[in-house]
Amino acid sequence: MKYKGNLSGKIGIYSLLIVIAIIMIFPFYWMIITSLQPLGAIYKFPPEFWPENPTAENYQAIFGKFDFLRFTLNSLFVTTVAAVGQLFTCSLAGFAFARMKFKGKELFFGLILATMMVPVEVVIIPEFLLMNQLGWVNSYLPILIPSFLVGATGIFLMRSFFENVPRELEEAAAIDGAGAFKIYWKVFMPLSRSPLSALFIISYLINWNALLRPLVYLNEKVLFTLPLAVTTFKGEYESQWNYLLAGAVVSVIPILVVYLLMQKQFIEGITNTGLKG
Amino acid sequence: MKYKWYVPYLFVLLALIGLFVFRLGPIAMVTGISFTDWSPFGDPSFIGFENYEYMFTDPSFWEIVLNTVIFSAIFVPSILVFSLLLAVLLNKGLKGTTLFRVMYFAPVITSTVAIGIVWQWLFSTDAGFVNFILRFLGMENPPSWLSDGKYSLGVVAFVYSWKRIGYYMIIYLAGLQDIPRVLMEAARIDGANKIRMFFKITVPLITPTTFFILIMSIIDSFKNFEIVYTMTRGGPGISSTTLSYYIFQNAFEMFDMGYASSVAVFLLLIVGIITFVNFRMKSRWVKYQY
Numbered sequence: 001m002k003y004k005g006n007l008s009g010k011i012g013i014y015s016l017l018i019v020i021a022i023i024m025i026f027p028f029y030w031m032i033i034t035s036l037q038p039l040g041a042i043y044k045f046p047p048e049f050w051p052e053n054p055t056a057e058n059y060q061a062i063f064g065k066f067d068f069l070r071f072t073l074n075s076l077f078v079t080t081v082a083a084v085g086q087l088f089t090c091s092l093a094g095f096a097f098a099r100m101k102f103k104g105k106e107l108f109f110g111l112i113l114a115t116m117m118v119p120v121e122v123v124i125i126p127e128f129l130l131m132n133q134l135g136w137v138n139s140y141l142p143i144l145i146p147s148f149l150v151g152a153t154g155i156f157l158m159r160s161f162f163e164n165v166p167r168e169l170e171e172a173a174a175i176d177g178a179g180a181f182k183i184y185w186k187v188f189m190p191l192s193r194s195p196l197s198a199l200f201i202i203s204y205l206i207n208w209n210a211l212l213r214p215l216v217y218l219n220e221k222v223l224f225t226l227p228l229a230v231t232t233f234k235g236e237y238e239s240q241w242n243y244l245l246a247g248a249v250v251s252v253i254p255i256l257v258v259y260l261l262m263q264k265q266f267i268e269g270i271t272n273t274g275l276k277g
Numbered sequence: 278m279k280y281k282w283y284v285p286y287l288f289v290l291l292a293l294i295g296l297f298v299f300r301l302g303p304i305a306m307v308t309g310i311s312f313t314d315w316s317p318f319g320d321p322s323f324i325g326f327e328n329y330e331y332m333f334t335d336p337s338f339w340e341i342v343l344n345t346v347i348f349s350a351i352f353v354p355s356i357l358v359f360s361l362l363l364a365v366l367l368n369k370g371l372k373g374t375t376l377f378r379v380m381y382f383a384p385v386i387t388s389t390v391a392i393g394i395v396w397q398w399l400f401s402t403d404a405g406f407v408n409f410i411l412r413f414l415g416m417e418n419p420p421s422w423l424s425d426g427k428y429s430l431g432v433v434a435f436v437y438s439w440k441r442i443g444y445y446m447i448i449y450l451a452g453l454q455d456i457p458r459v460l461m462e463a464a465r466i467d468g469a470n471k472i473r474m475f476f477k478i479t480v481p482l483i484t485p486t487t488f489f490i491l492i493m494s495i496i497d498s499f500k501n502f503e504i505v506y507t508m509t510r511g512g513p514g515i516s517s518t519t520l521s522y523y524i525f526q527n528a529f530e531m532f533d534m535g536y537a538s539s540v541a542v543f544l545l546l547i548v549g550i551i552t553f554v555n556f557r558m559k560s561r562w563v564k565y566q567y
Contacts, residue, residue: 010371017366017373021380024443028383030406031395043404046413089291096288100280108293115300117552119500121521122541125528126306127299149295180284209388211503216529227390231507234394241398248391259386263379266386270444271451 028252035059035246042242058246066243068250070222071229076254078140078225079207085148086203087196093151094158095184099170109159116152120212128216142217143210147203154199161195162188198269201262208255226251304545311539316532328539337515338523338540344430345519349498351434356445356494357487363442364449365479378450382443389440393507396436397423426516429509433517437504441497445490452486453479484563492555499548520544 034042036054062068096102097109131142165188173183189196214228224232230247237243259266286293311328315321332338363381367374384392399406402421411419422428456479464474502521505511511518511526518526520540528537 013366013369013371017371017377020363020366021377024384024439025380027392027395027399028387030399031391034398045404045409047404047406047409089295093289093292096285100285100288102282102285105285108289108296111301112292112296115296117496117548118300118304118545119496119521119548121500121502121524122307122545123300123303125310125524125534125538125541126303128528129306129310129534130298130303146295146299149291150299151292151295155292180280180288184288205386209386209390211388211390211506212525215506227388230390230394234507241401241404244394245398248394252387252391255386255388256383259383260379263382267378267382267447270385270447 031245031249031252034241035249037242039240039242058242059250061243062246062250066229066233066247068226068229068247071224071226072250072254074224075208075226075251078143079204081140081144082147082207083200083203085144086151086154087200089148090151090154090199091158091189091192091196092184093155094162095188097155097159098162099165100180109155112152112155124212124216131217137217138220138223139217140223143207143213146213147207151203154203157195157199158192161192165191194265194268197265201258201266201269204258205255205266307538307541307545310534311542313535313538315534318532321535324535328536331536332539332543340515341518341520341523344515344517345499345521347430348434348437348501348519349495351431352438352441352498353491353494355435355438356442356497357490359438360442360445360490361449361483361487363446364453365475367446367450368453378447381446384440385443387440389437389503390507392436392440393504396432396439397508400432423509424513426513429513429517433501433504433508436508437498437501440504441494445494448490449483449486452483456482481564485565488555488559488563492552495551495555496548499544520547 033049033051035058036056037048037051038055038057041048041051041053093112097105127142127146128137131137134141136142136145169187169191170183173187178186209227210225211227211231214225215231218224218228221229221232230244230251233247234244310321312323312325313321314324314327367378367381400408400422402408402419402424405422407422408419420428422432460478460482461474464478469477499519499521501519502525505517505519505522506525509517511522521544524537524540524544526537527533527540531537
């Protein structure tokens with residue numbers, strides 16, 4: 001749609017857009033600025049909008065003394081495995097819900113969608129007791145296993161996509177003697193690059209930022225993910241904002257870079273899983 | 278297509294295990310545990326409704342319920358109003374829209390932990406940027422936001438709204454694109470002004486999206502554990518303690534699994550009732566016909 005309207009209207013809208021942009025972006029700017037100053041400088045009044053003597057010493061401390069490289073690698077590992085898990089579970093189930101007839105289909109699909117409403121805080125207690133029973137506390141299993149098994153949004157997304165794949169493709173493959181799994185893997189999956197990448201991005205994002213499960217399940221520092229490391233760090237260095245914000249920046253930068261490179265896929269992914277209407 | 282009867286079940290096997298082991302099972306279990314006295318290191322003992330009795334007679338529980346309601350009452354309306362406003366602004370077809378959209382969406386992809394920390398810094402009493410602005414504007418003793426029980430909950434709800442608004446904006450944008458353009462053109466030709474067009478065409482036609490956003494944002498507003506944990510840990514006192522934080526606190530700091538479970542059951546019921554009522558009321562205001 002092209003803009004239709006007069007110049008003063010245009011100026012009005014742009015000023016509004018810019019004011020909102022400042023409100024949305026300023027905290028990021030402030031986070032970076034603070035992380036580039038020594039402790040003494042950040043308490044100055046009035047604050048410096050552009051640091052006179054920027055320093056990397058907070059980051060040296062973060063990666064040296066506080067071992068954030070370790071936490072970054074932990075986060076990368078957990079997040080990647082979890083996102084791959086989502087792809088399998090959700091595409092398999094989505095395929096069955098979209099292309100197959102079976103008893104209990106509507107019921108199971110309805111239940112899966114309905115449980116989207118359940119806050120994790122409600123089910124975390126029995127989940128913890130189960131993981132504790134299995135002896136999985138202090139490992140990544142309690143974080144990874146659910147992402148291999150639970151994925152209402154992803155199942156919904158994959159089902160909607162698979163439903164629109166022409167029937168002929170499936171039939172042609174079946175005539176060639178392909179079984180269900182082969183049809184799924186050789187015909188449907190190669191067609192699904194765009195919903196799969198959307199799903200990958202979304203679960204990557206969710207897992208990268210997750211705090212509750214790591215907080216509940218991980219006690220040993222070597223296992224910490226970035227958000228957990230940053231919160232724990234916050235408890236220990238309460239008013240050393242220069243360190244805290246450097247830690248926050250380190251936890252944000254990787255995902256922010258990916259977002260800026262792939263913002264279209266991010267936004268499409270969110271829109272498609274947002275079951276609009 | 279015809280497949281052997283068991284084939285579909287193989288495909289949904291993982292998802293069904295997930296459904297039963299991580300969703301339905303835990304919901305049943307949490308209900309069971311709520312009738313017991315249980316620390317994770319000992320054996321549970323059945324105590325009937327004792328946890329519920331304690332919960333309902335504890336004044337601080339009701340304060341926490343009220344906090345939760347206030348949090349939602351700040352979050353949900355701000356989301357509904359501002360995400361639609363942003364979406365409408367971005368839907369004008371102006372140049373540079375993509376850039377603005379990228380910026381508005383940035384908080385959505387950022388972790389609650391990082392956002393909580395930076396806003397805590399911005400709202401800090403002496404060196405915080407917010408108070409710098411207020412002093413600059415002439416206020417002599419600006420509030421000590423997060424360490425003042427009068428403001429802590431409001432600040433946390435504000436920050437969470439700030440974080441989530443871009444998400445709902447994107448959903449509204451998709452909804453706006455579904456409004457037939459001919460309607461807008463027709464109204465324009467009839468000489469309707471912008472504000473009238475917004476309230477008479479956009480708002481009614483977007484009601485299906487609004488309904489979805491209402492449901493999702495209410496549920497979202499109950500999932501506030503991470504922001505509360507990061508910014509205030511429910512304090513000062515219990516001034517910013519919400520139900521989901523209270524569940525965590527009881528279960529994983531006090532290790533009172535029984536009591537925490539009864540709070541969890543309460544929260545689940547609230548979410549269920551609100552969602553149910555929303556769906557019942559749906560036909561009264563949601564219009565699917567153009």
